[in-house]
Amino acid sequence: MSDPAITLYRLQACPFCERVVRKLHEYDLQYRSRFVEPMHSDRDVVKRHSGVRTVPVIVDENTGVTMAESANIVEYLDATCGEHGVDAAAADATVAGEGS
Ligand SMILES: N[C@@H](CCC(=O)N[C@@H](CS)C(=O)NCC(=O)O)C(=O)O
Numbered sequence: 001m002s003d004p005a006i007t008l009y010r011l012q013a014c015p016f017c018e019r020v021v022r023k024l025h026e027y028d029l030q031y032r033s034r035f036v037e038p039m040h041s042d043r044d045v046v047k048r049h050s051g052v053r054t055v056p057v058i059v060d061e062n063t064g065v066t067m068a069e070s071a072n073i074v075e076y077l078d079a080t081c082g083e084h085g086v087d088a089a090a091a092d093a094t095v096a097g098e099g100s
Contacts, residue, residue, distance in 0.1 A: 004030035009046045009057040011036055016070040017056040023074050029083040031058075 010017035029061050036043045043053040050068050052056040057068045
């Protein structure tokens, strides 16, 4: 099986990370978890990807988006996967084009 397109940088028992995890599950999205160092100053990997040392951070290889801040990530997932997300918009366009 190919690697999931989404990587979530997270910390054990981080409520902000759990919020993002819930949203990923809600949309049944495959993702890989990367648990970061508990010590803020040791989080070089996430800093390299996102420019910040806070988690959660997601990297979405499908869209090229790297994003921090749980509220922004949830909004992003709603926008790309939710009722009015990219797939839904494409499906709507297909239906609209049928029969014409
Ligand atoms: N506003 C951020 C808060 C994230 C946050 O505070 N995460 C904690 C872990 S639960 C963290 O990375 N703390 C280290 C820091 O604040 O630099 C969000 O909603 O994502």
